[in-house]
Amino acid sequence: AINSTSDSYLPLGGLVPLWLMQLGEVVYGGIGSGFYGMMLFVLVAVFVAGLMVGRTPEYLGKKIETFDMKMVALGILVTPAIILLGTAVAVLIPHATSVLGNPGPHGFTEILYAFSSVANNNGSAMGGLTVTSTFYQVATGLAMLMGRFWFALPVMALAGSMVIEKENTSQPGDASDSYTIVYYAAHRDRHFSERAQLSAGVVTGAID
Structure with missing residues (x-):
């Protein structure tokens, strides 16, 4: 919920909610998908930290394999790809740009905000964009479906891979606690x- 009109924000004020949505609703955890979005970033951090210190990347005693990182990368990148693709198509279609209440850079921000919101399961929008037009009803509906389910597929594949992975005992490449x-x-x-x-x-x- 918001207590102000998103379309009335100054550039920096509009940047903050837009950026938080585009992180994948991980701050402070979006409803429904915020937790496993956080876990993807946790696995990236663990993987990078493990490589930096020269030890085997592990999480909860289980090795992070190549397949796991592929699913993590896919899960993180699929939503931005949907946002950028939807925004690019919208700015190229005259009907989509004709319903903008504010032309220029702010109008582009309205389109970007709309696709960021629906793809990340947020639901807010800037009032200057007429989203009841035919194009935006169809385009944002598709972006919502893809952002919801395409994001879940690599997460479920990652969860299945981590479940069948055996918990490792101490290895020579692990950090020492002595x-x-x-x-x-x-x-x-x-x-x-x-x-x-x-x-x-x-x-x-x-x-x-």
Whole structure:
């Protein structure tokens, strides 16, 4: 629910709800699909973090396989693709642009907002766009169906893959939870510090 008219916002004010919708309704969780939208971003974060530290990407003790990341990428990209495709078609059809209440950049924002809203299961719209026209009734209806079900398909495939994946025990590539790594890191830092002090003494002439 909103307590103001979306079409009356200044550019920055309209950017915020538009951006939050285009994230996939993950802030703070859209009704129906917000939770598993969040989980897709969690898996991306876990995968990238695992690669950055040089360990096997895992989530809840299960490896993140190639198929899993393909489904994650598909789930994240399918909704933006629907939004951009619908908006591109709308701006190329004269009938779709003739029902704009505000021409120019704001009119484009109204179209983009409409497709972002329906594809992400939001339901709000800017009042300057006449969405009761034939084109927008059909186009936004199709975008709503595709955004709802095409988004769910890769998520269900990902869930099935994670269910059949066996939980792994500790592997050589996993992070260590012992104090051994801390000891070696501290010892190496002390060794480097001593060598740095020796080099500084030679450079300054304090040590012959």
